[in-house]
Amino acid sequence: MPSAFGTIGWGTYAPDRVLDFRARLDVFVLLRAGALVENAITNWRFESGLLLRLAFHAPNLIVEQGSQRQQVAVSWYSPCPPIVRPHLHCPTCGQGRYALHEVGGIFTCRICGELDYACRHINRHTPQLNQLARLRRKIRADPAPFSPLPPLSSLRPTQRKIFGQILALEQGVVASMGGVADDLEARAKKSGMLRR
Numbered sequence: 001m002p003s004a005f006g007t008i009g010w011g012t013y014a015p016d017r018v019l020d021f022r023a024r025l026d027v028f029v030l031l032r033a034g035a036l037v038e039n040a041i042t043n044w045r046f047e048s049g050l051l052l053r054l055a056f057h058a059p060n061l062i063v064e065q066g067s068q069r070q071q072v073a074v075s076w077y078s079p080c081p082p083i084v085r086p087h088l089h090c091p092t093c094g095q096g097r098y099a100l101h102e103v104g105g106i107f108t109c110r111i112c113g114e115l116d117y118a119c120r121h122i123n124r125h126t127p128q129l130n131q132l133a134r135l136r137r138k139i140r141a142d143p144a145p146f147s148p149l150p151p152l153s154s155l156r157p158t159q160r161k162i163f164g165q166i167l168a169l170e171q172g173v174v175a176s177m178g179g180v181a182d183d184l185e186a187r188a189k190k191s192g193m194l195r196r
């Protein structure tokens with residue numbers, strides 16, 4: 001069978017197209033952290049190790065990643081006065097969103113980034129992924145399955161037990177990936193996106 005993680009029509013549906021595993025800029029988290037205050041400069045570190053420098057000069061949030069620089073417009077709207085909520089504007093479509101996700105070094109909305117929720121594909125067959133992400137966070141590892149784990153020697157005895165549970169669960173995920181691939185392929189064929 002052709003791989004379900006290969007080319008499907010206009011894009012490539014691969015595990016890195018799963019929104020849940022991408023770095024995410026959430027407007028409410030930024031707001032709580034004080035990153036949307038005029039002239040605020042915030043260093044923003046993700047569990048994956050990605051480091052951003054955020055500078056807010058209304059109406060723009062400047063997102064710097066090494067030498068790469070992106071300008072994200074921020075607007076405020078009032079769904080129910082006096083409550084005021086911020087929006088981050090996607091650099092591609094201009095729509096106001098509550099979150100943008102990193103794709104190829106650029107933060108974009110879910111639609112423009114062609115991202116999809118993990119639960120729509122993977123959790124149908126591998127409900128243990130949520131549990132895996134939870135366990136990985138407990139030992140301060142990246143929640144994405146199969147990403148590197150901290151050295152065993154750096155962990156406390158209770159964390160070592162969790163380390164073992166993570167390895168066992170990941171083996172189970174590998175065993176069930178065949179089902180995910182079949183599911184993605186069937187959906188792609190049904191929608192006419194994958195040539196038969």
Ligand SMILES: [Zn+2]
Nearest residue numbers: 090093109112
């Ligand atoms: Zn967009």
